[in-house]
Amino acid sequence: EVRLLESGGGLVQPGGSLRLSCSASGFIFSGYAMSWVRQAPGKGLEWVAGISVSGSGGGTYTAGSVMGRFAVSRDDSKNTLYLQMNSLRVEDTALYYCVKEKYVAVSVCDSWGQGTLVTVSS
Amino acid sequence: QSVLTQPPSVSVAPGQRVTISCTGGSSNIGAGYNVHWYQQFPGTAPKLLIFDNTNRPSGVPARFSGSKSGTSASLAITGLQAEDEADYYCQSYDSSLSVVVFGGGTKLTVL
Numbered sequence: 001e002v003r004l005l006e007s008g009g010g011l012v013q014p015g016g017s018l019r020l021s022c023s024a025s026g027f028i029f030s031g032y033a034m035s036w037v038r039q040a041p042g043k044g045l046e047w048v049a050g051i052s053v054s055g056s057g058g059g060t061y062t063a064g065s066v067m068g069r070f071a072v073s074r075d076d077s078k079n080t081l082y083l084q085m086n087s088l089r090v091e092d093t094a095l096y097y098c099v100k101e102k103y104v105a106v107s108v109c110d111s112w113g114q115g116t117l118v119t120v121s122s
Numbered sequence: 123q124s125v126l127t128q129p130p131s132v133s134v135a136p137g138q139r140v141t142i143s144c145t146g147g148s149s150n151i152g153a154g155y156n157v158h159w160y161q162q163f164p165g166t167a168p169k170l171l172i173f174d175n176t177n178r179p180s181g182v183p184a185r186f187s188g189s190k191s192g193t194s195a196s197l198a199i200t201g202l203q204a205e206d207e208a209d210y211y212c213q214s215y216d217s218s219l220s221v222v223v224f225g226g227g228t229k230l231t232v233l
Binding site for chain 1: 170173213
């Protein structure tokens with residue numbers, strides 16, 4: 001059974017930083033692309049960032065709304081996905097989901113974690 | 123403003139059939155990129171419902187089906203049940219934006 005456990009969320013002031021982690025189990029982590037998807041309170045889904053498998057170049061992809069501020073990375077030896085979030089803004093407030101992709105490249109969100117809440121407020 | 127347009131809400135009686143549309147453009151659905159659908163109940167994480175336009179993951183009932191034509195895609199649900207009441211999202215890729223894009227979501231109410 002695929003399990004994705006996010007951590008690292010919390011309350012942060014505008015301009016601050018947070019690093020989210022996602023611990024994965026139940027599948028061969030290194031064999032799949034991974035992504036972060038967020039959902040602001042009462043709003044729809046927004047894809048934030050994704051990373052391909054290391055064997056396919058490990059390319060990273062980031063939404064325009066967070067480009068230059070957020071960075072996705074993975075540590076296959078620890079079965080863990082990360083999202084480094086800098087220069088946080090009020091509009092980054094959301095539930096952040098860790099997502100296992102169906103293939104080696106970012107394409108289909110196959111399995112979802114339960115999310116970790118990030119609140120940006122002064 | 124989502125790149126993929128969905129109706130905000132639909133309401134249908136139990137037992138009936140409903141279709142939820144997802145309209146894109148020439149840089150996403152119209153460019154040949156696959157469309158995927160997700161189901162989300164309040165307070166829970168989304169779940170993959172349809173992938174690669176028409177495929178159902180194991181465990182998803184055959185009442186759910188997907189289709190794609192031109193710059194649009196649709197999710198159809200037949201024999202509607204009360205437990206189908208949820209939010210539904212379409213997703214694809216946009217080559218102009220170079221990102222994965224989601225539709226704004228459709229709230230399905232079973233009357």
